[in-house]
Amino acid sequence: MATPPAPGIYVPVPTFFVSKKAATYDPIAAPVDIDTQVAHSLYLARAGIKGLVILGSTGEAIHLTNKERFEVLSGVRQAFEKEGFTDYPIIAGTATQNIEETVEQLKGAKEAGAQYGLCLVPGYFAGASTQEGVIRWFTAVADKSPIPIMIYHYPGVSNNVKVVPSTFVTLAKHPNIVGCKLSHGDVSYHAQIASSPSIDHSSFATFSGLGQQLLPVISIGAVGAIDGCAGFFPKTVVRLFELSLKNQPTDEEVQKRRLLQYKVSTMEEIIVKFGTVGIKEAVSRLRGFGDRDGTRLPLHGGIPGDDAEWAKWKEIVDAMEEEENSL
Known part of the structure; x- marks a missing residue:
């Protein structure tokens, strides 16, 4: 069986995407900016981030052509090497x-240098969706995929299709399905x-998609998080993870990890409220990568309210920045 991500x-x-100031800028679909993609990716790797999900929901996967997908993935892989x-x-x-298109993207991902695929639960026909249909869809994709895949369960972008725990039990037995990302707040499902x-957890890894609940989900078997806040406060989220792993923490460590969880949970509210737009704004303002409103249509502009809205987050941003700089 394939090995899950560490x-x-x-x-x-x-x-x-390229800046509005660039000669190649197109207001309908700005070209991808591989140089900035590489710079941000290397910044995260050097900060202790274990790995990257590229072209997920935050990565606006639905806004890119397959050719652009390859350029982004291969550009980052070549830079890492x-x-x-x-x-x-x-x-x-x-x-x-579409199963065949999903498999084609997974083949392209392997060719570009990706080791895993993260496949979003299909949700267009939510009213007619069944657990058996979900099982058969993922089984068909996994049977044909040249790389191991993970189940991406994000009801918020899958028309509220919910995958029940028993379905994960069934899919976890597939030798080419190696884990899941659970992007919802149902800790009981986690x-x-x-x-x-x-479930054989040595071959099927459960990741939360929300750093907001990192400490509690680690205690119930999750192996980590695929977390948006870590894109601009990487060291802080990694430190919270490390403290969450301790089985016999000191009183000081208990207090520290609770405080870190509070700070991360509070900071993540900007992502809950603004999604990809909020992440891009934070990455740009705090780390200097990309434009604050550098999305593709139908996403448009940065955080509504711009400077006035960002100012509302100053207290928690400053607290997180102080934490980040201390690590």
Whole structure:
């Protein structure tokens, strides 16, 4: 059976597009900015992030052509190899609902240098969706995929299709399905999957998609998080993960990890409220990568309210920045 991604903190990175000031800028579909993509990816790898999800929801996968997908994935892979990050984990997202197209994207991802695929649960026909249909869809994709895949369960972008724990138990038995990302706040579902005695957790890893619940989900068997906040506060989220792993923490460590969880949970509210737009704004303002409103249509502009809205987050941003700089 295939091996799942190693435990740790992964980042669902945004896809960067060329600046409005560039000669190649197109207001309908700005070209991808590989240089900025590479710079941000290397920044995260050097900060202790275990691996990257490229072309997930944050990466606006549905806004890119297959040619652009290849350019982004291969550009980052080549940069990692050049800078000494040999075999650094890249998980390529897919958001298509046609099985053959999904497999084609997974084949392209392998060719570009990705080791895993993260496949979004199909949700167009939510009213007619069944657990058996979900099982058969993922089984068909996994049977044909040249790289191991993970189940991406994000009801918020899958028309509220919910995959029940028993479906994960069934799919976890497939030799080419190696884990899941659970991007929802149902901690009970996390427990029923990450702690299930019916799943071989050495071959199926459960990741939360929300750093907001990192500390509690680690205690029930999750192996890490694929977390947007770590895209601009990587060291802080990694430190929270490390403290969450301690089985016999000191009183000081208990207090520290609770405080870190509070800070991360509070900071993540900007992502809950603004999604990809909020992540891009934070990455740009705090780390200097890309434009604050560098998305593709139908996403348009940065955080509504711009400077006035960002000012509302100053207290928690400053607290997180102080934490980040201390690590």
